[in-house]
Amino acid sequence: MPVWLHDTLAALASPGLWRSYRHVWWLNVVDDGWRYLVSALVVWGLLHVLLRRRLAHRLIAGWPSNADLRREIAYSASTLAVLAAVNSVLLAMVVGGVVEIYADPLGHGLAWLLLSLPVAVVLHDAYFYWTHRLLHTPWLFRRVHGVHHRSRNPSPWAAFSFHPVEALIQSSALPILLLAMPLNEYVVIAFAVHQIVRNTHGHAAVESLPRGFARHWLGGRFVTTTHHHLHHETAQGNYGLWFTWWDRWCGTERRDYLERFDAATPPRHRPTVDGAEAAA
Numbered sequence: 001m002p003v004w005l006h007d008t009l010a011a012l013a014s015p016g017l018w019r020s021y022r023h024v025w026w027l028n029v030v031d032d033g034w035r036y037l038v039s040a041l042v043v044w045g046l047l048h049v050l051l052r053r054r055l056a057h058r059l060i061a062g063w064p065s066n067a068d069l070r071r072e073i074a075y076s077a078s079t080l081a082v083l084a085a086v087n088s089v090l091l092a093m094v095v096g097g098v099v100e101i102y103a104d105p106l107g108h109g110l111a112w113l114l115l116s117l118p119v120a121v122v123l124h125d126a127y128f129y130w131t132h133r134l135l136h137t138p139w140l141f142r143r144v145h146g147v148h149h150r151s152r153n154p155s156p157w158a159a160f161s162f163h164p165v166e167a168l169i170q171s172s173a174l175p176i177l178l179l180a181m182p183l184n185e186y187v188v189i190a191f192a193v194h195q196i197v198r199n200t201h202g203h204a205a206v207e208s209l210p211r212g213f214a215r216h217w218l219g220g221r222f223v224t225t226t227h228h229h230l231h232h233e234t235a236q237g238n239y240g241l242w243f244t245w246w247d248r249w250c251g252t253e254r255r256d257y258l259e260r261f262d263a264a265t266p267p268r269h270r271p272t273v274d275g276a277e278a279a280a
């Protein structure tokens with residue numbers, strides 16, 4: 001068991017619950033915060049700063065403004081506060097035996113250890129798609145989800161740029177999953193890492209996946225940066241988070257998706273002997 005988890009559980013079991021809760025909340029702010037910081041910083045630093053000129057031809061629509069970045073970081077800080085609060089409650093649920101995060105990797109067998117992450121990711125995708133559709137109903141969009149959509153050209157910092165109510169809805173995915181199934185502690189960490197890495201990448205504003213990826217039989221099943229960018233651009237269609245299948249089953253995938261993906265991944269041109277250019 002990681003030391004922080006051991007300390008957290010020990011804190012929760014001690015008297016003075018609210019003092020303990022604050023302590024655990026701070027531990028969770030640090031634990032969730034560094035993952036968000038590192039992931040957003042790496043994706044943003046690489047794609048928006050270091051490779052900005054080299055990737056200009058892969059810009060989906062436009063670069064986010066500095067005002068966008070400031071707003072996204074401010075809302076992400078408030079989301080981290082909510083996420084840490086939910087995760088502190090989750091740890092209390094673990095201590096109380098309501099849900100199970102187990103330490104022994106083989107505690108529920110090797111098959112479950114290997115299957116549980118894909119199962120959790122697929123169920124999380126379904127949870128996100130339907131809560132996202134709900135957030136697009138006019139009342140909730142105006143009051144809650146509109147915050148995330150203020151980023152027409154999002155940056156990786158928009159990954160957590162949510163109204164606190166939406167932050168609560170999205171942070172509740174893991175506790176809800178755990179009510180249905182036990183997860184190994186390393187699976188929980190892998191779930192959190194997958195979540196933040198793909199989320200920051202999905203808000204990158206430039207398409208970094210290879211040309212043809214979205215038309216590939218397997219690649220086409222995954223949500224790309226272009227897929228989610230079109231959602232930000234129009235606030236209509238492309239509601240999926242990790243996979244495209246819910247949008248395809250429900251007829252909500254944008255018709256221009258593949259065309260826009262192609263446009264964001266133009267063929268590389270290399271000069272030929274006679275000086276003309278040939279597509280690679």
Ligand SMILES: [Zn+2]
Pocket residue numbers: 148154158203228232
């Ligand atoms: Zn988004």
Ligand SMILES: [Zn+2]
Pocket residue numbers: 132136145149231235
């Ligand atoms: Zn939306």
